[in-house]
Amino acid sequence: MIHPREIEISGLPLGAIVEAILFAADRPLSADDIIQVITEAELAPLLEQEDIESVIRDLKEQLEEQGRAFTIQYTGGGYCFATQPIYHGWLEYFQHHNTKRKVSQSAIETLAIVAYRQPVTKPEIDHIRGVDSSYILRQLLEKQLIEVAGRFEGPGRALLYRTTPVFLQHFGLNSLDELPRPREIEEILKDDDMAEHRQLMLELKSELKPLPFFEEQDPERPKTPDNRNSDEQ
Numbered sequence: 001m002i003h004p005r006e007i008e009i010s011g012l013p014l015g016a017i018v019e020a021i022l023f024a025a026d027r028p029l030s031a032d033d034i035i036q037v038i039t040e041a042e043l044a045p046l047l048e049q050e051d052i053e054s055v056i057r058d059l060k061e062q063l064e065e066q067g068r069a070f071t072i073q074y075t076g077g078g079y080c081f082a083t084q085p086i087y088h089g090w091l092e093y094f095q096h097h098n099t100k101r102k103v104s105q106s107a108i109e110t111l112a113i114v115a116y117r118q119p120v121t122k123p124e125i126d127h128i129r130g131v132d133s134s135y136i137l138r139q140l141l142e143k144q145l146i147e148v149a150g151r152f153e154g155p156g157r158a159l160l161y162r163t164t165p166v167f168l169q170h171f172g173l174n175s176l177d178e179l180p181r182p183r184e185i186e187e188i189l190k191d192d193d194m195a196e197h198r199q200l201m202l203e204l205k206s207e208l209k210p211l212p213f214f215e216e217q218d219p220e221r222p223k224t225p226d227n228r229n230s231d232e233q
Contacts, residue, residue: 004051005058009038014047015055028078028169076169103143110136111145115167115179119149119160137161145170 007014021037022029029037031052038047056079060072073082083091103111110133113125125133140146149162168174 004054007045007047007051009045014051015059018052018055019059022072022079022081025080027165028074028076028080030078033078075172075174076165077174078165080169103145104136104139107136107139111140111163111167114140114146114161115163115176118162120162121152121158121160123156123158125161 031049
């Protein structure tokens, strides 16, 4: 039986093709995604998930043996190139100055509510935060960190929001199961580097509890005058 590393398509090694596809991709790709790209682009032999996974393991080993600054990791439900953690200190400048990916404190707060309560409506988010979240939700939608997941089955038919694969990739998660539990959040916040975020996160965690308000009242009910100003103001 031929080993995946020996497979060639149009005279090119399968490993090189997979490497090129991952390098050009703007999102993590699953083994099935990679197979689809290859079979649509060329008359290729029948490929299995195991073939792609084997080739990716070989690529990762080659990168590690060569001492390269990057590797291939599995995140957000697929494979993508990523820098080795040891080099992250030199990359902080780009991480903090990339305006396209920069997420404000208000956005992080809103994103945490969506992540832990999804699918969740805007009125529920507004109630937890005590402020209108329209502007922040639009920002998160534009950054593709959240998406519309349907409508609430009740009065008002409010839109439901949930996180996306881009959210998983952005925070280095493979699935929502990897989100820290409340007890783990407390452990993380004990780190001195997290001191400035400790109070915000603890206050947010205390708000993430069942809300009978939304079981009894119209989720699209207009906000009362005592609500604070919106984030946009």
